[in-house]
Amino acid sequence: MASSGIANTDKLVAELRTRATALGFDSFGIAPADARPDLPEKLNAALAAGWHGDMAWMEETAERRGSPNGMWPEARSVILLGINYGPESDPLAILGERSLGTISVYARNRDYHEIIKGKLKDMASLLARRSGAEVKVFVDTAPLMEKPLAEAAGLGWQGKHSVLVSREFGSWLFLGAILTSAELPADSPHQESCGTCTRCLDICPTNAFPAPFRLDARRCLAYLTVEHKGPIPLEFRAPMGNRIYGCDDCLAVCPWNKFASISREAKLRARPEFERPQLADLVQLDDDAFRSLFAGSPIKRIGQARFLRNVLIAIGNSRDDTLIPLVEARLGSEDALVRGAAVWALRKLAPERAEHLRLAYAAKESDSSVLLEWTGDI
Structure with missing residues (x-):
């Protein structure tokens, strides 16, 4: 050496x-x-x-x-x-x-x-x-x-x-x-x-x-x-x-x-709260609640919008009809990433309901990626 x-x-x-x-x-x-x-x-x-x-x-x-x-x-x-x-x-x-x-x-x-x-x-x-x-x-x-x-x-x-x-x-x-x-x-x-x-x-x-x-x-x-x-x-x-x-x-x-x-x-x-978190609770987190829950966690670094995107995709895969109102509450989110994921989740859980809401929401949607989610042309 x-x-x-x-x-x-x-x-x-x-x-x-x-x-x-x-x-x-x-x-x-x-x-x-x-x-x-x-x-x-x-x-x-x-x-x-x-x-x-x-x-x-x-x-x-x-x-x-x-x-x-x-x-x-x-x-x-x-x-x-x-x-x-x-x-x-x-x-x-x-x-x-x-x-x-x-x-x-x-x-x-x-x-x-x-x-x-x-x-x-x-x-x-x-x-x-x-x-x-x-x-x-x-x-x-x-x-x-x-x-x-x-x-x-x-x-x-x-x-x-x-x-x-x-x-x-x-x-x-x-x-x-x-x-x-x-x-x-x-x-x-x-x-x-x-x-x-x-x-x-x-x-x-x-x-x-x-x-x-x-x-x-x-x-x-x-x-x-x-x-x-x-x-x-x-x-x-x-x-x-x-x-x-x-x-x-x-x-x-x-x-x-x-x-x-x-x-x-x-x-x-x-x-313990990260081992079996309920999707119903997570999708309702506002930005302050997100930051508080994930303080000191690497999850905080991705921000609320990306996290809600993930949660909404999971809800779309859940087959749980009771989550439909919580998904609809995110259709008007300020963040297009969240809105788009909410549209996909709604179309998976309640396609007829999604079609019923499509014209009203699409008429005021300015983000092209979210519009594609509404039409299913993604």
Whole structure:
């Protein structure tokens, strides 16, 4: 190993591992900053195929995203840390309960950025004090490809669903990274261990995987319900079912999950109100109530309009006639995204009622996308 100016790196790494455990991290590993020279080519191929959808920032930051050294040339090592957020019960169990909304497991807790960032800063501060090296902390908020780097650091491997899989914790790890100018002893990379299993690919409700280990975000419900800003494309509305934020199908069926242990850290336990939320309650949220309910949650970031879009699509899939008045109440929403989703939901639940109202609402509708919803020509 090249000299990094640190007298005893093994002792330092042992201290870092001990501190990581004390802070509640479940996984720890180190990789050289240049451990994945294959990433720029893979990233550029995905961008060229358009799999990033309308996440333009991925293309804009491609040069930095492809390599830690592209973002910070002085980086020599990357410390990857993971916290298990595995659910206490099968998150797919409520998909058949059509009056409920399904929220992805990761969003049922406090925003994971807040959970992890302070812990990473604690770790980085310790490293800087002991080594005199420079450090930078990342929690999914900068162009750093944490999952392949975590694979290089031995935390697990990227499964066929593209998510990191751990032998100990299955598909449920929040990841954070510390880049440092210190050259630290690296852990052995983890070998891909999916074998012939294709459960994650087979269960996808929208066929979002063009091939194993490849994800087309444009077809992924996790992307469509969170990142996508416009109306949900028609072909994906019925497959959404009652998923109102994210999609856990491919994670939840991973056979490695059976080895996952539940994190005992209280702040990673799901908020009860997010486990079985009633669609009837959610569709009535005004902006203030939305902000209050989802304070401290990643859901708040998508805003009320996109969230109501998702809820209304779920209501349209619910077959629950009792929700029709609540849908009609959203036909006059100020936001076209909400109005359009309300029209679709009404046409699914009560097509005759929708036709009865069509002329009155369409006559005063100024948004072309909502007009298409009324005519069914989308």
